[in-house]
Structure formats: C-alpha cells, structure tokens
Amino acid sequence: MIEQLIVGFGNALTVTNLLFIAAGITLGIVIGVIPGLGSVTALAVLIPITFYMSPLAAIAFLVGVNKGGTSGGAIPAILLNSPGTPEAAATALDGHPMAKRGEAQRALKFALFSSVTGDTISDVLLIVLVVPFAAIALEFGPLEYTAVLLFAFALLSGISGDSPIKGLIAIAFGVFLSTVGLDPVDGSQRMVFNEVELYDGFPLFSLAVGSLAMASVLGQIFELWRAKGEKRLSVEEYSRIETRLPAREFFGHWKTIGRSALIGSGVGMLPGLGVTLAAFLSYGAARRASKEPQSFGRGNPQGIIATEAANSAVVGANLVPTIALGIPGNIAAALLIGAFIIHGIVPGPFMLTQHGELIYALFASMLMANGVHLMIGRIGIPLWARIARTPRAIILPPVLVMCIVGVYLPTQSIFGVGVMLAFACLGLAFQRLGFPIVCMVIGFLLGGMLENSLRQSLRLHQSDLTAFLGSPIALVFLALTLFVLLRALRRA
C-alpha cells in the first residue's frame, strides 16, 4: 500500500494538478459561503466543466470542490448565524456566539484547522480501510439499517438543549414530512393533492435553506427591528478583539478532534447517513463528554471543533463505500460516482484492480488538497472576518435574496422558492418556541431511508418484528437506542 501511495504521489504531484485542486477548493469555499449553495450544488454545477480535464485532474478538482464547499458553509454560520450548508448549522451554535463576543477570527481558525485535521485523519483512514470495509458493510441489511437509524434519532434528540422530547417531536415531524410524495414501493400518491411538483416530495434544498438559513436571517432581522437597530462596537472594543489561535491551544483539544474525526469517518463509511448527521452526532458526543456541557451553544470552541472535524471527515470516508462497493456514501459521493463514470471509471470492487494507479493518485491528491485547503482558508480568514464588522442590517437582506437565488438555480422552479418561504415561516416558529429545527431537517433527510429499510425488513420477514431479535447488530443498536432515550428522559 505504501509503495502504491508513493507512486500515487509521483503521478499527482504536478503543477497542473495542484492548480486544479486549488481552483476546486476556492470555488467550493466561495459557493459554500452562499446559503443554499453548498458542496452538492457546487459539484453538480461544476461536473460538466471537468469533461475536458484528465480523469485525475477532474476527480482531484471535484474532491477539492467538495472539501472547500463543506468547510465554506462554516463561514456564514459563524459570522452571520446563517449556515451555508445544513451540516454547518451545528457550527453556528458555538461559532456565532464567539463571533458576537469579538472572536470571529478565532472561531474561523478553529473551524478551518478542525476541518483540515478531520479531513486528513479521514483520508488516512480511507487509504487504510478501503479494502477491509467492503467485507463489513456487506453484513448490513435492512434490519441493521433500521436499528442504526433509530439509534441516530435517539442520539440526535439529545442535542436539543433543554428538552430531548422537543428534539424527538421535531424528528417525528421531519420524518412525517419525508412521507409526502409518491410511495417508494407502489408509486401511489401520498398527501400530494394532485400537485405534480410534490410527487418527489418536498425539495430538500428548499426545506433546508428555508428552515435553517432563511428562518435564522429573518429572526435576526425581526430582532433588529424590535431593538430599533444594532449596537456597533466602539474602536476600543474592536481593539480588544482576540484573533490569535496558537497551535498549542488548538491541539490542546486533541481528544475532541480525534473523537470527532472518528465519528465523521464512521458515519461517512455507512452509505447514506450523510454529513449533517455526522456533524450533530459529533456535537452531541462532545457536549456529553465535556465537563461544562452548559457552555455549549454559548461560544465553546469545542462545539466548532466537533462539528467541523466531523463533517469534513465524512468527505474522505464516504469514498470508502464509493470505491469499495460502488455505493455512494452521500449525495456528494453520488455526484462523484457520476464524474468517475463520465471519465470511464466504473466504481466498485474492481476499481482498485483496474484503475489502482489512478485511485492511489487520487488518494495522494486528497492528502495534498488538505495542505492547499489550509493555505487558501488561512489567507481568506481576515477577509471573511471583515464581514463581521459590517452591520447585520446591511448583510442580512442580501442573504435573503441569495437564499431565493440559491433555491431557484438548481430547480428553476418558483414552487421550490414557495416551499422555501413556507419552511422559513415554520423554521421561525420552531426557533421562537425552542424546537430544534435541525432535528426536523435531519428527520426529513433520514425519514425516507428509515421507511425503505423498515418496509424491506417487514417484507423480508413477513411483517414479523421479532426478526430484529435475530440480528445481533440490530439488537445492539436497539438496546443502545433504548439506553440513550431513557438516559436523556431521566436528565430532562
């Protein structure tokens, strides 16, 4: 493996390849900053550009876009409390309070360094685990997936601040919303009222951007309205702003970094669980492990580290099932599979034998991309932090318009914009009433998968729910689910 990796570095270490990686990361960050245009949109839009590139340059460029887009979402989350991507919503919980107390640059540095560290750990795991993973993942059937998803929901309910029951309510509501559309088995209509645009269910982008980004921005505008403007920091207050982040301080959080990178990598390796889940699982784990859990949500840097290290770790790890099995780990990986196919590479177990040289060059490119990401991100921080000095009254209204444009661009449908606006109203109501809207979005994201795996389980076992008792993996996850729920309810 080491020999192959050295050969990979030999192939990947060219000026052209480095330039494509840098361009991909820069474009990813720029697009990730705009609410609604996360790494998925960036990948979808930029894949056609790669037609004229060599396979290695194309895949390295797209991996750069994915890395940049994932970490770029943290910038508006920290500066504006308006996550560019759903997974960055957890970053806003602690990043924005840090920015509000004058530590925007430190928060951005924590996010960047955590992102690059998590990504590097995940890339190393990808290189080491890609072959053995194939054997383990094949053991997961519908029963096991159902149990894993229920466990994920139980863990997520714990991040709901004051009340796990509010988290569970939001999740159940999100799962219910995911059932709108055509039935996944027989294609019959479910609560669509003959509206053709609802046949595929509520558009994910519209729902996520409306309830997360737009609701947050609108909430802030209402606050400014009530407060009759914004208190500006004086010159003396600016002079007290802390911007330094010594390496020793960052690596002092090595436990959180390691734990989060492992959670992100673990989630990334399981197909379909996605970046957002990793971010929130990691946030919840960091909060539970902390000696001061009450400081989370009030500007604790560990909240940023946990989220950013985990969501960036997914980027590398989701290539494990993509390369080993040909199964995309998430939507971004699915788009990368499309790019592989465009360039004549069929993802799956034979990929390593037929295109081994290219795959190890890709691994080398991913490792190099982390260094490039660190440099580009570091140069950009002072620029982004200047935005923090701009009054929110000037920054927020353009974000509203960008949300509208961001949702319109991929679908080119006013229906999608309407759905986004409806969910902005719902998101604001949830926000004001203390229900965690992110739990609703995750319930929506994973609801379809839960339904599919549950229905497959019921069909395979003739609706016999005791079949769960026959699967040791499912049984372990169900027991953990029960344990986590009881513990959370007892705390409440």
Added chain:
Amino acid sequence: MTDRPNEPDTDAASPALEGKSPADSSAGPGPRQELAAGAVLIAASLFALLWLIPNHTGEAAGDLEVAPGFFPQIAVWSLLVLSVLFVGHRLIRFPKLRGIRPATGGVAVLAEIAILASASLLVAWALGAAGYLVVAPAVMAAGLLAGGERRWWTIGLVIAGVTAATWFGADLLFGVQLP
C-alpha cells in the same frame, strides 16, 4: 459570557429552563407558549391521523406489502404521543416555570409569523408575476429598513449591487435566467 435577553438564540442552544428562578427572563419560550405549541401539535397530529392520511394515501399493493399510509401513520402516532407527553410534562412543571419571561412574547411571535407568512405569499406570487428584478430590490429594501438602516445611499448601493451581481452571476456562471 452573559446572555443578552433580546438577542436571538440559536435553535438547539436555548439554555435550560430548569434551574432558573421564576423572576428570570429566558432566551427561549415561556411555559404558556410551550403549552400552546403542544396543543397545536396535538391538534395537527389528530388532523393528520383522522383526515389527511386516510383520505390522501392509497391501499396496499399486495398481501406482503404494507399500505402506503402505514409509515406516515407511524410518524404521526409518534408525534401525537410525544406531544401529549410534552404537554403533560410542562403542565406538571408549570408551577415552577410560570414566572419565566419568554424572550419574545406570544403576541410578538404570532405577529412575526403572520407578517412573514403574508410577505412570503406576496413574494412567491410576485416572483412569478413581476419577476426577480422587482422582487429582489423590494425584499432587500424591506429588510434594510426593518433592520434599522436609514442611509439612502447604502440602501441604493446594496440593492443595485446585489441585484445586478445575482442577476448577471446566475446567467453568466450557471446559464440560468432568473424569473
């Protein structure tokens, strides 16, 4: 770090109500607002169980297959049970929580939602009827004025700059003509 009472809090980070004295203000909702929210959720769940799902989902495709309404029903039953538990929990704790002042009053929340819902309907309609070049400046002007910005040159510059940048950006970068 201290919480400022009128600052917006993040979704999942509202500080715990437990442990606060009745005189405390909260960055989260008040107990009456939570009870009202719970009641709305119970009513919505019953509506979905009794009318929406039975009337707007089909029959099972075969003996081995569950009905299309099966999974939505599981989700809504979960929602109903959790909402009842939530209301029960808040009712039991009501005497302790009664004095907590919400960050945003109940009427203010309703007013916000009503304003937002009306504005959303208007924006969605106007986007199709009048187009982006009318809606975007109007949305930004409303946002800037609501946020307390009063300098006409800033308002004009932001509106013109962002509208032009997004309009031409969508066309040149993505090849999409905004409505």
